[in-house]
Amino acid sequence: MSDAVLEIDRVSKSYGSVVALQDMSFSVRAGEMFGFVGSNGAGKTTTMRIALGVLSADSGEIRWNGEPITFETRRHIGYMPEERGLYPKMKVTEQLVYLSELHGMTTAAARRAADEWTERLGLTARRNEEVQKLSLGNQQRVQLAAALAHDPEVLVLDEPFSGLDPVAVDVMSQVLRDKCDSGVPVVFSSHQLDLVERLCDRVGIVRSGQMVANGTVEELRASGANRIEVHAPLATYGWADQLPGVTMLSHVDGRTVVELADGADDQVLLRAALDTGPVHEFTRLRPTLTELFRNVVTEERAA
Amino acid sequence: MSKTSVSVSRGVWLVAKRELNTRVRSKAFVIGTAAIIVVIAAYIGVMFFVGKSMSQTTVGMTGQASVLAEPLKASAKALGEDVTTTTVPDVATGERQVTEGELDVLVSGATDKLQVLVKKDLGNQVRAALDGLVRQQALDAELAEAGLDPHAVRTTVAGAKFEVRTIEPDDPERGERLGVAMGVTFLLYGSLLMFGMAVAQGVVEEKSSRVIELLLSSVRPWQLLAGKVLGIGLVGLLQMGIVAGVGLTAAIQLGVLTLPQGAVLVTVLSAVVWYFLGFFLYAVMFAMAGSLVSRQEDINSVVQPLMFSAIIPFVLTFITIPRDPESKLLEVLSFIPPFSPIVMPARAALGVAPAWQVIVSAVLAAAALVGLIWLAGRVFGNAVLRTGSRVKLRDALRAS
Incomplete structure (x- = not known):
């Protein structure tokens, strides 16, 4: 299983003049x-449907273990x-x-x-009930x-956590982590x-059918604007x-947040801060994923 | 690993098996089957009692008229009327019995001056029989007066005969054949519509519950279509088998049906063949129609044309066959799919369609089925994942 890899390669899809996915x-x-994030209508579901063969792509290729995916290999995807x-x-x-x-x-x-799975997901007591009689959360567990x-070789899940209570979220997270x-x-x-x-090792942010950021969470956070928070109680405004x-x-x-331009030296900043008096904190502020995502969405609005 | 690659036929069979399992155990199936059996039982019962009570007349004879009992029975029988006679002690008793409906007719008086009493009116057959008897009495009297032996004359007269040649010999079992033909038509039509509709509803259920997306990630659209149609078709066949079995057994036991068992078997077997042809033709179209809409409320609008295409030939058959079994219109319709499975079985059961017609019609229906499966596979595959508003048939055909 060393080369078990699912590749989505330059997949495009349009509905008439509307471009749903672009490369x-x-x-x-x-x-x-892999966490797939993006605002509604960005193309996440379309991508997943194409990977499952439920929708056909206009161009591009889905590969599993280096081979273009076929109807037969798709059966090994849990969806x-x-x-x-x-x-x-x-x-x-029965279902x-x-x-x-x-x-x-x-x-x-x-x-x-x-x-095995009904037991693991806490559905044993509901085994012989009709799905329509279950609560939404339990229906989600059945799903x-x-x-x-x-026993899939790949898992593709569209919004698996939506509508779950915190306990169910934990169960779901654990199951996914184990599978992974x-x-x-x-x-x-x-x-x-x-x-x-x-949860995720890597994250992809989609916007308007294109992948705009893709990497480990650390990489993505590091790629954001370079901000530093300095706690120097004696510093005056504009120091x-x-x-x-x-x-x-x-x-x-006394808490100042500054943004450093590319190539600016943070040590110069630290010395300037010390010149004002004692410095209690000097922290690099890394954007959370939420902030990164918001930036992406804002760019989208501006564009 | 526990996983094998799913063969094409296993995929179809799994889908069919699910339909069989869930539907045969459903309340709708059990209740539906029971309801049809009740209707059939009522039909046979009516046939049974109508057969008993029709053409049976009870005639009370009193006084001198009593001697005419046997001649009356004989001549009524020759006219196709079943007459039973009883002797009534006197006219008054007879009158009362007629009033109470115990007797249909009271015959009294001297043989040459008969008096007939009925409640409302005298049936034509009985009237003709009595007329004949009265005239015979008069004739006998005249013959005796002329010195001839009435008995000898009667024998001579009875010996005068003519020979009849028939071009199309009448079938004495036509009535029963007609009953079987109507039964077969009714069952086929009912099953086609009911289970055809079930196919459309099943497709829409999968669309509206979105389970279709999950299914199509593991089976191809045509496998799903084929499995669904096959599974529901088998459910329909099972129901028809139960109903036909109960109906035929009851009819044979009660003596309503006296056709040779071989002929009945042929009719049943051909009905099964026609059921499959007809069901598949309609089911495939119903599945196609169902794939165009996403909500149960929208089904009616798409299946209406299909309903009409089944109702019209059914009604035509039901109305025309008893009056004019050799109708040209029915003959033509019995060749055109998808009408043929509704019209031809009745014509075949009645024996008015020669074997070659039945075979040609079946071959045409099978050919149409092949074409429809191709068409439906295309439409189904294109339309089944589109949710929301109704998909236009033209768009479903065109999309790749």
Whole structure:
């Protein structure tokens, strides 16, 4: 499984004159969790649907282990669609068995898997209930079980966390982490950026059908504007204004936030701060994923 | 690993099996089957009692008229009327019995001056039989007066015959054949519509619950279509089998149906073939229609043309066949798919369609089915993932 990698390579899709995806590219390796973020309509769902063969791309290629993905290899993807879909009048176990069989499992194996996953996701008591009688959160668990029960080699989940209570979020996170650690590449989209930041090894930010940022959380945060917060209680307003490449953003109660231009020396800033008196804190402020995302969205609005 | 690659046929079979499992166990199936059996039982019951009570007349004879009992029975029988006679002690008792409906007719008086009493009116057959008897009495009297032996004359007269040659011999079992033909048509039509509609609803259920997206990530659209149609078709066949089995057994037991069992078997087997042809033709079209809409409320608008294409040939068959089994219109319709599966089985059961017509019609229907499957696969594949408003048929055909 060393070369288990899902590659989305320059995939484009248009609906008439509306461009949904433009040269979308990223890859997810074994044991890696990839978070897919972007505002509504940015192209996340379209990308996932194309990867699952539910939608066809205008151009570009999806590869699994270096080979273009086929109908046969797609069966090894566990998929959780954005529009949750289960038969409302079918019982939980029957439903899971049916879907796993369609993915190529024998009936006996499908039964075992259905039992295993309903137990793991805390649905044992609901096994023989019709899906429509379950709470939304439980329906969501069944949906996840449907994606996992056929022992997939890749997981593609569209908004798996939406609508879940904190306990369910923890269960879901743990399951995904376990799957990922067992060597399964996991891709999921989410609007819960704090969750993405915490869970994902790598993050891709999409805007208007294009990938605008893609890297580890650390890389992305480091790529943001270079800001420093200085706590020098005796410093007066405007103490850093004369320094080259330094722009003051705020100064409240001796706490100053400045932005350094590319190539500006933070040591010069530190010396200037010490000149004002004692310095209690000198911290590089790294943007959170939420801030990065907001920047991207703002750029989109401005564009 | 526990996973194997799913063969094409296994995919279709899994889908079909799910339809079978979930539908046969559903309340709708059980109740529906029971309801049809009740309707069929009522139909057979009516046939049974109508067959018993029709053309049976009870005639009370009193006094001298009693001697005419046997001749009356004989001549009424020759006219196709079943007459039973009883002897009534006197006219007054007879009158009362007629009033109470115990007797249909009271015959009294001397043989040459018969008096007939009925409640409202005298049936034509009984009237003709009595007329004949009265005239015979008069004739006998005249013959005796002329010195001839009435008995000898009667024998001579009875011996005068003519030979009849028929170009199309009448089928004495036509009535029963008609009953079977109507039954077959009714069942086929009912099943086609009911289970055809179930196909459309099933497709829309998958679309509206969005489970379709999950399904199509593991089976191809045509496999889903084929499995669905096959599964629901088998459910329909099962129901029709139960109903036809119960109906035929009851009809044979009650003596309503006396056709040779071989002929019945042929009718049943051909009905099964026609059911499959007809069901698949309609089901594929219903699936296609269902794939165009996303909500159950919108189904009616898309299936309406299909409904009409089934209702019209059905009504035409039902109205025309008893009056004019050899109708040219029905003959033509029985060749044109998708009408043929509704019209031809009745014509075949009635024995008015020669074997070659049945075979040609079946081949045409099968050919149309192949074409429709191709078409439906295309439309279904293109339309089934589009949710929201109704997809235009033209767009579904055109999209790649």
